[in-house]
Amino acid sequence: MYSNRIPVLIVAVLVLLAGCAGGADVAPTADTADTDPDDTDAPTDGGDSADTGESTDGDDFELSDPERLLRDAGSFTVSWSYTGVDADGTETAVTREFRADLDAERSYSRTTSATDGQSDAGGVEQYVADGVTYVRVGGDDEATYTSYEGSTEVLATAIALSQARAYGADDDLTFAGTETFDGVSVERYELSDANEALILAGSAAAQGEPGNLEVTSFEYAVLVDEDGLSRHESWAFSGRMDDGTEVTGSWEYSLTGVGSTTVEEPAWLDEARA
Incomplete structure (x- = not known):
């Protein structure tokens, strides 16, 4: 039952949490860019529809190439957050925000993390302008x-x-209606057959021992706009370890301000230049 595929979600979550909690999740230099926990190949290699540019239609879950679409739009904001309680009872929270103005060649990102409600190292901010980070x-x-x-x-x-795109359960996502997100019409897709998702959730919570976890609830949903961009994703589970320990996990991703995001200089820029 346990898939041979390595789900990208668990890799991204575990590496990200390890990097942030240890204070190592800072902007890499050009020589160390491959150490960034979020630089994965996943978004560029998934799905036969990556370059179609076609909109989603009814039950057919379909994503277009996000890099091409966002470059055409010129700017965007991405927000991502994770909160979970693991098998040791430790609560971890991580947030990441990216604002990019590709036309002005400016970007800003901020990462924060907390363990059991206590902030870890105050966070990391990165601002890029005129070819300088x-x-x-x-x-x-x-x-x-x-x-x-x-x-x-x-x-x-x-x-x-x-x-x-990297989730590996596209065929199991079912159409659940239309709604509005960030001022645009989107189609909602939900996971109906979650076998691999349950294993995924268990692996993250049980620290590599999914067989020791009974998953009691799981939800996964994606909102896709007419251009085939994933605008919002949410994932949540709860479960119980063999010893009765309760574990939970949830993350949320949002893509907003497509074509309307601006990036201002942070208040601390002069200190960074000094």
Whole structure:
């Protein structure tokens, strides 16, 4: 029953949590870009419909190429968050935000994390403008700054936070109606047959021991606009370990401000330049 495929979601979540909790999730230099936990190949290799540009239609779940569409739009905002309680009873929360103005060649990102309600290291902020990357690490009282020539690929990094293409359960997603999100009409798709999803959730919660977890609830939904862009995704589960320990996990992804996002200079920029 356990799939031979390595679900990208669990890899992204576990690596991201490890990086943020350890204070290592800072903007990499050009020589260390491959250490960024969100730089995965997943968004570029999934689905036969990647380059169709066709809109979704009824029961046919279909995504278009997000990189092409977002480059054409020129700007966007991506928000991602994860909250979970693992088998040890530790509560972890991570948030990531990306704002990109591709036409102005500016971007801003912020990562925060907390363990059992306590903030970890104050967060990491990154601002890119005119080919220079500026980084702020820590809280207001203990912030440190650095800068370097060059930048990471913010578009690929932000797209990687969407798991709809990499999820591996596209055939099981069923059409659940239309609604409005961020001012645009979207089609809602929900997961109806969640065998692989349950294993996925169990692996994340049980720290690699899915057989020790009884999943009691699971939900997964994707909102897709008429261009085939995933605008919102949500995933949530709860379960119980063999010893009775309750575990939970949820994440949420949103793509907003497509074509209307602007990126302002952060208040700390002068300190980073000093």
